[in-house]
Amino acid sequence: MRKKSKWLALLLVLGLVLAACGDGEGGDTTTTAVAEEPTTTAGEEEMTTTTAAGEEPAEIATDVGVDLEAGTITIGLLSDLSGPFSPLVQVIVAGHEMYWAKVNADGGINGLTVQVETRDTEYDTPTHVQRYEELKGEVVAFGHSTGSPQTIAINADLQADGILAVPLTWYSGWSDPAINANLVPHGVPYCIESMNMIEYLTQQAPDAATIAIATDEGDYGEDSSAGAMIVAEALGLEVAYDGTARINARDEATLAEVASGITGSDADLVWVTTNSVAFGAIYGQAFAAGFSGALWSGAGPSWSPALVAPDSVISEPLSNDFYVSAYYAPWAADSPGNQEVRELVEAAGAPPLDFYAEGVIEAKIMEQALRAAYDAGDMTQAGVLAAAKSLETVAFDGLAPDETYVGEPNDRVQRAQFISRPDPAGLADGTSTGVTLIESMYTSPLGASFEFTETCFSLS
Amino acid sequence: MRGRPLLHTSYEADQALLNTTAKRVMLGIFLLILVSIPFQIVPGLKFLGEDDWLRLLATTAIFSVGALGLNILIGLAGQVSLGHSFFMGVGAYTAVWLGGSVDGPLIGLGLPIWIWLPAAGVVAAVVGLLIGPTAVRVRGLYLGIVTLGLVFIGEYVFRNWDSLTGGGQIGRDFPPLQLRIWKEAEPIVDLTSPGSWLGVDISGNGKTFLVLTIGTVVFALLAKNLQRTRVGRALMSIRDRDVAAEIMGVDEFRYKMVAFGISSFYAGVAGALLASFVRRESPEGWDLFLSVEFIAIILIGGAGTVTGALLGSAFIVLLPRVVEDFTHWLRAIAVDGDGIFAAIANLFVATSSTDFGLVNAIAGVGPGLSVAQLNLVIYGLLIIGFLIFEPLGLYGIWLRVRNYWKGWPFTY
Numbered sequence: 001m002r003k004k005s006k007w008l009a010l011l012l013v014l015g016l017v018l019a020a021c022g023d024g025e026g027g028d029t030t031t032t033a034v035a036e037e038p039t040t041t042a043g044e045e046e047m048t049t050t051t052a053a054g055e056e057p058a059e060i061a062t063d064v065g066v067d068l069e070a071g072t073i074t075i076g077l078l079s080d081l082s083g084p085f086s087p088l089v090q091v092i093v094a095g096h097e098m099y100w101a102k103v104n105a106d107g108g109i110n111g112l113t114v115q116v117e118t119r120d121t122e123y124d125t126p127t128h129v130q131r132y133e134e135l136k137g138e139v140v141a142f143g144h145s146t147g148s149p150q151t152i153a154i155n156a157d158l159q160a161d162g163i164l165a166v167p168l169t170w171y172s173g174w175s176d177p178a179i180n181a182n183l184v185p186h187g188v189p190y191c192i193e194s195m196n197m198i199e200y201l202t203q204q205a206p207d208a209a210t211i212a213i214a215t216d217e218g219d220y221g222e223d224s225s226a227g228a229m230i231v232a233e234a235l236g237l238e239v240a241y242d243g244t245a246r247i248n249a250r251d252e253a254t255l256a257e258v259a260s261g262i263t264g265s266d267a268d269l270v271w272v273t274t275n276s277v278a279f280g281a282i283y284g285q286a287f288a289a290g291f292s293g294a295l296w297s298g299a300g301p302s303w304s305p306a307l308v309a310p311d312s313v314i315s316e317p318l319s320n321d322f323y324v325s326a327y328y329a330p331w332a333a334d335s336p337g338n339q340e341v342r343e344l345v346e347a348a349g350a351p352p353l354d355f356y357a358e359g360v361i362e363a364k365i366m367e368q369a370l371r372a373a374y375d376a377g378d379m380t381q382a383g384v385l386a387a388a389k390s391l392e393t394v395a396f397d398g399l400a401p402d403e404t405y406v407g408e409p410n411d412r413v414q415r416a417q418f419i420s421r422p423d424p425a426g427l428a429d430g431t432s433t434g435v436t437l438i439e440s441m442y443t444s445p446l447g448a449s450f451e452f453t454e455t456c457f458s459l460s
Numbered sequence: 461m462r463g464r465p466l467l468h469t470s471y472e473a474d475q476a477l478l479n480t481t482a483k484r485v486m487l488g489i490f491l492l493i494l495v496s497i498p499f500q501i502v503p504g505l506k507f508l509g510e511d512d513w514l515r516l517l518a519t520t521a522i523f524s525v526g527a528l529g530l531n532i533l534i535g536l537a538g539q540v541s542l543g544h545s546f547f548m549g550v551g552a553y554t555a556v557w558l559g560g561s562v563d564g565p566l567i568g569l570g571l572p573i574w575i576w577l578p579a580a581g582v583v584a585a586v587v588g589l590l591i592g593p594t595a596v597r598v599r600g601l602y603l604g605i606v607t608l609g610l611v612f613i614g615e616y617v618f619r620n621w622d623s624l625t626g627g628g629q630i631g632r633d634f635p636p637l638q639l640r641i642w643k644e645a646e647p648i649v650d651l652t653s654p655g656s657w658l659g660v661d662i663s664g665n666g667k668t669f670l671v672l673t674i675g676t677v678v679f680a681l682l683a684k685n686l687q688r689t690r691v692g693r694a695l696m697s698i699r700d701r702d703v704a705a706e707i708m709g710v711d712e713f714r715y716k717m718v719a720f721g722i723s724s725f726y727a728g729v730a731g732a733l734l735a736s737f738v739r740r741e742s743p744e745g746w747d748l749f750l751s752v753e754f755i756a757i758i759l760i761g762g763a764g765t766v767t768g769a770l771l772g773s774a775f776i777v778l779l780p781r782v783v784e785d786f787t788h789w790l791r792a793i794a795v796d797g798d799g800i801f802a803a804i805a806n807l808f809v810a811t812s813s814t815d816f817g818l819v820n821a822i823a824g825v826g827p828g829l830s831v832a833q834l835n836l837v838i839y840g841l842l843i844i845g846f847l848i849f850e851p852l853g854l855y856g857i858w859l860r861v862r863n864y865w866k867g868w869p870f871t872y
Binding site: 008011012081082120122125126129130133134136137149152153156160216217218219220222245248458 | 510511512515516519564565619627628629630631653665674678681738739740741742745830831832833
């Protein structure tokens with residue numbers, strides 16, 4: 001027994017010595033945002049002089065994800081393909097692939113074809129981190145990263161590894177320079193969306209004096225509430241019911257509680273931010289309890305065309321009461337960008353859905369970044385990041401408002417959005433995706449004048 | 461005597477954990493191989509040294525610690541417990557209370573790892589001791605329900621205690637795996653960033669893997685040793701027939717509390733390590749599914765044995781990755797190959813949205829199951845299969861193989 005414990009003690013001491021010996025002196029604690037070479041067998045470091053598909057020779061620096069000899073660029077997608085947002089994200093991923101297929105057919109990025117590597121993160125943070133680790137040695141940038149807590153979890157790694165990612169969420173923190181060194185957001189953040197929409201509602205109902213607010217727990221709901229509170233105070237609306245972070249979409253009891261809170265508040269305006277199924281349940285319960293006469297709205301994901309499907313009980317009252325908020329133009333909108341999306345989707349033989357636009361928007365941002373990186377001669381991960389962060393204008397031809405990634409946060413945060421009304425008739429006969437656009441590139445006065453310097457709601 | 465490894469001539473030899481030369485040699489070789497993995501020396505196993513595999517292996521080590529704890533409770537003491545994820549959560553939130561960053565709106569004292577890691581275990585153990593007495597009143601399925609209730613109580617408390625946990629869906633950052641003496645700015649040992657040990661370059665994940673492997677070896681040794689001590693024998697007698705044990709003089713109350721306490725200590729440490737390794741976790745992470753995963757590990761690996769807990773952890777943690785790689789391999793055959801194999805592969809795998817297949821090769825595209833769903837299906841099938849055909853789990857399979865070759869060629 002004594003002999004064995006001696007060996008064990010020796011082993012442990014050896015372990016400690018090993019650990020201390022290495023990192024002690026000098027130390028290489030690269031905790032700051034230094035671009036680090038990922039240790040992997042997939043990527044190679046090369047400075048190559050190459051003729052890219054017969055064009056004039058250029059010296060393009062590459063490290064990971066760009067193979068000049070094979071003529072390929074690899075983009076990664078961290079997508080929720082089996083979790084709560086999978087129906088939307090699958091369509092968004094399809095939108096990416098359609099757009100890149102078209103770009104590749106038109107000659108790619110100066111002759112380099114773009115490949116998309118999608119990984120299912122299941123909307124689970126450890127899985128998201130694991131997928132990031134898997135892809136970071138294979139891709140030059142991330143075309144999207146689904147989920148705010150998940151994107152925050154990899155944010156420190158993105159900064160340490162020097163890789164670009166496009167967040168697939170509209171949390172206002174992505175416009176905050178303290179957080180977004182490696183992120184290029186798009187679309188109006190939840191908090192400014194609330195300001196735009198609620199002020200718009202007061203213009204539709206000038207006598208409105210009270211508002212009921214109910215949102216999901218988490219960044220999505222609380223960022224949205226933060227904006228709603230700001231606009232309520234600015235416009236002098238009384239918050240008759242405050243259900244911030246009271247909604248838990250998996251817990252029916254919270255939906256009933258919120259519905260009764262709204263009904264009892266007798267408010268003139270209602271702002272509910274959650275997913276569409278929970279929203280339908282809350283609206284339905286309030287309606288059944290006799291609540292009526294108010295105008296309803298909520299953050300973009302609260303809406304789904306299924307709410308006004310022909311077999312939906314709430315279809316008629318909802319189409320009178322509800323205003324749909326969106327970050328990009330709906331399917332049937334009349335703009336060159338929308339026309340492009342329609343052509344892509346019809347060519348692929350897929351049914352009309354609004355979400356393809358989101359995939360195309362993300363892909364366009366990445367395309368601009370890649371082209372700028374190519375022109376600058378630096379297609380390393382760090383080069384693509386720098387190129388993206390220096391884009392002055394990314395235009396979407398009317399599909400979405402222009403984005404810019406240079407300048408003061410207050411100047412470049414996105415403030416414009418789209419407003420629609422539900423269109424059950426159009427959905428029933430297939431002429432629309434369930435909405436009719438009424439305001440394009442809209443910003444309310446408060447949304448335009450709001451001083452944005454940091455995130456509306458802190459995630460930690 | 462040489463050639464007669466199971467003939468023991470002393471008490472120490474009889475009680476030895478590694479009682480045959482073969483066991484000692486094999487364990488030594490295995491540990492050497494494990495240590496060499498981050499340095500990618502062994503041919504054929506070099507792929508394990510890549511960052512994503514190192515993360516999986518480090519996760520296996522953490523799950524092993526938790527599984528060892530649950531094995532002491534289920535395998536050794538025979539108490540059914542579905543509440544393992546609750547104790548892991550308690551450990552993780554104790555760790556973040558003590559070790560979490562002082563800045564920011566959430567609770568955190570910024571203390572170093574040598575305080576918060578043991579404290580995570582101790583606090584979880586104390587909570588386990590409080591639960592222990594319920595095991596005296598109920599047993600079997602009913603104890604399972606009681607511990608199940610713990611999981612839901614835990615979920616509710618964690619979700620509503622925003623100042624500690626960050627609140628539902630949001631979560632918070634956990635203290636990183638770095639060694640400091642007190643609250644200095646630069647850690648002495650930093651497992652999260654790459655560096656060089658003894659002159660050899662190693663990535664952050666590699667360092668974490670090595671340190672966690674050493675930790676797991678220590679915990680496994682302690683768990684294995686428990687079996688041959690007085691406490692271990694008492695727990696085993698309670699497992700076999702607790703009423704008879706009580707009559708014989710084994711204090712049921714005390715030993716059931718001890719079982720819960722020790723198992724919760726392991727769970728607390730595992731929870732703290734898991735949260736720190738993943739860096740950010742929300743209260744939803746400590747849910748029933750995590751508990752079920754541990755039950756699956758114990759059942760598939762083999763209840764009651766340390767080797768079984770380790771085998772089960774490796775199996776469950778690595779299975780999703782193996783299934784995914786296998787799917788990709790099948791897809792490559794279906795798309796690029798020809799002949800009968802390609803046809804069979806095509807049947808299993810859906811290569812596009814219009815191709816028939818059981819599993820979608822490309823994420824999100826196709827009529828079949830996603831890889832994540834396939835994993836869940838395989839999980840369930842494995843648990844059922846092992847319970848019916850091999851109750852001793854993977855360890856049982858290993859025993860059969862070993863005994864076959866021991867008696868070869870006289871296998872009858």
